[in-house]
Amino acid sequence: MKWYKISNIQNRDKPFITKVKAGRKNICLVGFEGQVYALSSNCPHAGADLSDGLCVNGKIVCPYHRYTYNLVTGKGGEGQNDFVAIYPVNIKDDEIYVGISSFWDKLRGK
Ligand code: FES
Numbered sequence: 001m002k003w004y005k006i007s008n009i010q011n012r013d014k015p016f017i018t019k020v021k022a023g024r025k026n027i028c029l030v031g032f033e034g035q036v037y038a039l040s041s042n043c044p045h046a047g048a049d050l051s052d053g054l055c056v057n058g059k060i061v062c063p064y065h066r067y068t069y070n071l072v073t074g075k076g077g078e079g080q081n082d083f084v085a086i087y088p089v090n091i092k093d094d095e096i097y098v099g100i101s102s103f104w105d106k107l108r109g110k
Contacts, residue, residue, distance in 0.1 A: 001105055003090060003097040012036070012096075017060070019051035022098040027087065029096070030055055030071055037071040038087040038098045045082065060084075 004022035006029065016031040019041050028041040028051040039060065041051045048064035055061070059068040059077070068077040074086040088099040 001088075001099045001101045003099050006096040006098055009096055015055065017051055017053065017055055019049065020098075022087070023100050025087075025100055027098055028053075028060065029098070030060060032058065032071060036089045036091065036096055038089050039069065039071065039074055040085040040087075042084075043067065044076075044084055045080075050084065 002023065006020050006022065009016070009018065009029070012031055014031070018029050020027050020029050026041040027038050030037045032055050039050065041049050043050050043062045043064065045062065045067050046064060048062050050060050050062055050069070052063040053061045058071050060071060061068050067080055069075065069084045074084045076082040090097040090099065
């Protein structure tokens with residue numbers, strides 16, 4: 001797994017939703033109740049940018065059709081039968097890092 005440092009996140013103490021790049025991935029980075037979560041910014045339903053959505057009760061709400069995705073598991077709301085990719089977040093020396101596994105990492109179970 002490769003860790004990507006995310007720059008330009010200010011006022012992390014307040015809730016935020018922003019789109020960032022980690023390698024070639026577009027990531028929706030969410031600050032919610034003192035934690036930082038990283039998930040794919042691409043809504044699996046019809047491709048909306050989840051970083052334009054809202055965060056309600058620990059779920060990101062898609063701006064297009066209001067589907068919801070759990071920030072921790074990526075699992076879609078009841079009846080959706082879908083999920084969004086989630087990525088590990090590491091905060092070190094007050095910097096945010098997002099971990100991305102390569103295809104080979106996944107094959108090796110890392
Ligand atoms: S595009 Fe996200 S819910 Fe439809």
